[in-house]
Amino acid sequence: MYQRLIERGNQPADTSYTASLLTAGAHKILKKVAEESAEVLMASVSSDKTHLTAEIADLYYHVMVLMINKGITPADVRAELEKRSALSGLAEKAALRKPYSMAVPKKGRIAERTEILLKKAGLNYTRRHRQDVAYCLNAPLMLVFLPAHDIPLYVGEGEIHYGITGQDLVAENDVCVEEVETLAYGICKLCVQAPKGKYADAEALAGKRVVTSFPRLAEQYFKTRELPIRIRTVNGSVEAACSLGLADAVVDLVESGETMEAAGLEALDTIMRTETVFIANPRVAEDEFTQILKMRFNGIKTAEQNVIIEYNIPSARLPDAVRITPGSKSPTVMDTGEAGWKAVKSLIPRADINHVIERISLLESFTLYNHTIRNRIVVPPSDGNAQRDGRVSHTIFEYYLKLAKQEAGTLILDNAYVAQQGKSSPLQLGISEEEHINGLKNLVKILTDEGVYVGIRFSHAGAKTNEKICGEQPVGPSEINFGKDYDNSREFDEDDAEEITMYFTHAIERAEEIGFHFVEVNAAQQMLFDQCINTRYNQRTDKYGGPMENRLRLLITVLDAMRTRVKGKIPISLFFSIHDKVQDKADPDFSAQDFDQFIRLLEPHVDFFHPITIHVMNKFFGEEVTLLEWIRNSTSKPLIAEGNIKSTSVLKEAIGLEKAEMYCLDKGLLSRPNWLQFIQKKITG
Ligand SMILES: N=c1c2ncn([C@@H]3O[C@H](COP(=O)(O)OP(=O)(O)OP(=O)(O)O)[C@@H](O)[C@H]3O)c2ncn1[C@@H]1O[C@H](COP(=O)(O)O)[C@@H](O)[C@H]1O
CATH class of the missing domain: 3.40.190.10 (Periplasmic binding protein-like II)
Known part of the structure; x- marks a missing residue:
């Protein structure tokens, strides 16, 4: 009947009473249980047995629904009842029979855990100071405290019936005892x-x-x-x-x-x-009392080794959830009361918990700034194949649509120039002009309809461009030349800074109109803000140069202006790199303190951080910590991990750090035709 009710519960609420109760939740079910109990009481006053039977059946049914709602199975109830009958049996036998004896470690590694085990098994005793014998108050059992290494001998050849000790000591003593139940500690x-x-x-x-x-x-x-x-x-x-x-x-x-x-x-x-083991002398190994102790120790072990996990999941992803949630039984699936969502509950080995959470969390939806994102996989921008005037091209359209259909969680659209002045390559996507809006609107609408969380990366090339591409002499923090393909930049002044800020605020306004869920500011890839941060390029001595707060001044001004313009409605991510400064020694002065200051100063102005490193597992600042771990120490803002995640093993390692909210994959991994299924198979087994 329980099974049938679970099946009914999974039907639409308007076709099944059970489903409607489960959908309504515990409050409604409890109300029904209370009503039905009262009706049983009233019916039992009369002598109408048929009526009483009907009322009991109603109560019985509603209690079962309550059990499903609370994740209690008939087996749980049966086990509880059996435990009680065993207990009362013990008490009776205690009065009649000479007690059994059990040797337990007096001191040493496994003594404390053994005492805890006995208490959890409901074997209550008081041990007087310095006394090596104690009687259980609620079971026919005498405890004898002995050195762990002597216990096998006492049980095998002495008068003691049972013992708790190490399997190593049992093997060393070469005595005839039964290993009744291993106890999973002292391993x-x-x-x-x-x-x-x-x-x-x-x-x-x-x-x-x-x-x-x-x-x-x-x-x-x-x-x-x-x-x-x-x-x-x-x-x-x-x-x-x-x-x-x-x-x-x-x-x-x-x-x-x-x-x-x-x-x-x-x-x-x-x-x-x-490991520690419960042993018995062969003459009592088959006794009922031995079986009762075995059952209780086993129950405690199972409870300690397992844990109940519960999570909500979109109904469409239910088969995945059932597959990746291990457990002795298949998970219980219930309605959440919210259309299109199910609650999954399962008993799983405690050792698997991180594993499972990590599997669930990588591929299951989560909420970020009030938006539900279908998984934690982020697709990086394409390589820039826009039209010459910066409008969306067919190639870009196709590229992102394919990834959206393959169920990418988040897409960050190309590095888009926020002003012609900051354009860095001929086929770069733009968001600087009104004419850029329509193409992006169509693309974002389609991607959003596919269920993707869509962002766009804002870029300003600073000095890293040339007049032919950007239409004027490039502006940078200082006079910089990036090589033969670039023109010498001029140092930006106050008016330029104001203008640059305006470009970014106009861009975020357009992003809002287009319907982007978030924007990302590019402070990496040697673009303008990266040039400002890096002392190799920024040689200024005014308020934009020198200490970190000065080098971040323009970026922070821009971030604040953007946020004010859209009243904080669109989250802003900051994309930045560090390996060039630290590992490639491009900025030899960039220290751990600089980096801490960098995060601390920017933290109030961004909604999430998107750091990129050559390899996500690289260690920094001689501290043997990855960048993600380092950043996580200074901020609780969400992090997007990126850095050579081109195989599932690197992805697994990055997930294992448990520091990031999202994982931006390398294009290598995304170029497989069925990359999501591949990841699913490799990560979720
Ligand atoms: N690590 C353990 C350990 N772990 C589990 N057990 C179990 O605990 C049982 C009892 O060991 P004890 O030494 O506590 O027992 P005892 O001989 O009655 O107690 P003492 O007289 O030595 O205090 C052993 O027979 C094992 O079944 C261990 N027993 C001993 N050790 C010692 O711990 C050291 C190694 O530990 P690690 O550094 O963590 O590798 C070595 O010296 C080991 O001998």
């Missing part, structure tokens, strides 16, 4: 370790001395490999044996590897992987 490996670089492998230890506190396992290991080894036993600080001249190699446990590393050792081989 480590027993390894053969030797001084770094001294032996190629464990075979090379033939004839050498080995020290360990696991003599039996070590002996077994070397014996099966027919390696003559002299084994000595010590009880602690095994790693020190090599440096203190007692051994050539050791056999010991490794968890993080830090102790081994600090002792100058390396692992030559792994003898066994081990």
Whole structure:
């Protein structure tokens, strides 16, 4: 019935009562549950059994709908009931029977986690100070606190029924016990370790001395490999044996590897992987009480290893969500109450959580400045194939339309010149004139209809152009010559600065009219603002030169004027680069402090940052951090990551940093015919 109701719930709300309840949500369902409960009460007053049965059926139905709404399954309820019957059984048996005994670690690595496990399993006890025995108040169980390494022996050959200890210690003791349930903590490996670089492998230890506190396992290991080894036993600080001249190699446990590393050792081989385990003497292994404990420990382990994730997704993407959400069961899908959206809920391994969130978040929609964007993939501008007068060409149209149909999330249209004066190449797209508007309007309308978040990058070439292209002598922060294809620039003055600001404000006005969702200001690629920032080009000593705040003055003035002009309605992204300044030493003075200041000064004036580096994973300023990590430390504004993301492995690495909101792919990756499906397959499995 539960399954059937889930199916009904997925039908349109106007065709199914169940769907309409689920669409209306918990409040409505709870109201119904309350009404039906009252009706059951009233019906039970009379002797009309048929009526009462009908009312119970109504209540039963509405409770099931509530369960679906809350993501509770009949199996959950059954498990809860079984737990209760087991508990009451325990209490009864406690009164009748001599208690079972369980040895638990008295101290050491796994003692604390074991105490937590017992408490979570509902085994309540009070342990008096310094006493090694405690009785459970609500179960027929006596706890005995013993050293972890002695526990297997007590359980295997003594009077103790159960134990909690390491699998390594069970194996070392060679006793007959049942491993009833592994407990997923105290996880480590027993390894053969030797001084770094001294032996190629464990075979090379033939004839050498080995020290360990696991003599039996070590002996077994070397014996099966027919390696003559002299084994000595010590009880602690095994790693020190090599440096203190007692051994050539050791056999010991490794968890993080830090102790081994600090002792100058390396692992030559792994003898066994081990974790904490619940063991029982074979004579009680099949007892009902053993099964109850097993079930409870297993339940705790499952709860700790899994987590419920819940997210909303457009209905059309549901099959993707179901595919990329792992879990023992298929995810539960519910209505959100909003047309075209579904809620997905699933129990997944805790270890997978980041993975899943990353998969979901890359390909699922998210909200940025009140706009829902269908995925986090950004397509960079094309290479500029506009008409000679800067209008949109057929080539540009086709290029972006294809990417939109392939479900790109965000498109940043070409570097568009905001003024003829700032045009940098003959076939560059323009947004400087009224005649540019219509073509862009058509393009943006079509792209928006396809579901894309569309932006345009505003550019001013500054000194990096020539008179033939831009119609006058180029203007730059200083007199600059970029080489034979460019003309010498003249230094911009106050009037020029005002004019440049005006060009950008007119451009954003046009962008608003055209219907762009956002604009991006180009402060990279050696364009005007990049020239201002870079001391190699900006040699001024007035208010536009020298300290970082001066070098950013024109850019900040422009950003503020743009924002004021559209009353902040269109988000502004800042595109900037850094590798040329730092890594290529084009600006040898550009320091980490400069960069921090750069972000801090610009932060209030932009809505998101779009940094580009040669490779998104490159590390900067000798600090072993990527640029994304560095920026994220100084701002919470959304980031677009870009830098050689031409393979899914680089994309995965960039996502793994968990610092960016969007990922701008390299054209190489986008040139595959089915790039989205390819990424989907590679990233989401
Ligand atoms: N890292 C562990 C570790 N992890 C899990 N366990 C489990 O914990 C069990 C109990 O170990 P304890 O040393 O706490 O037990 P004990 O012998 O009763 O306690 P002590 O008398 O030594 O205090 C082991 O048998 C393992 O099953 C570990 N036991 C010991 N270590 C030691 O930690 C060091 C290495 O750790 P890393 O630096 O993280 O690699 C080495 O010295 C290891 O011997």
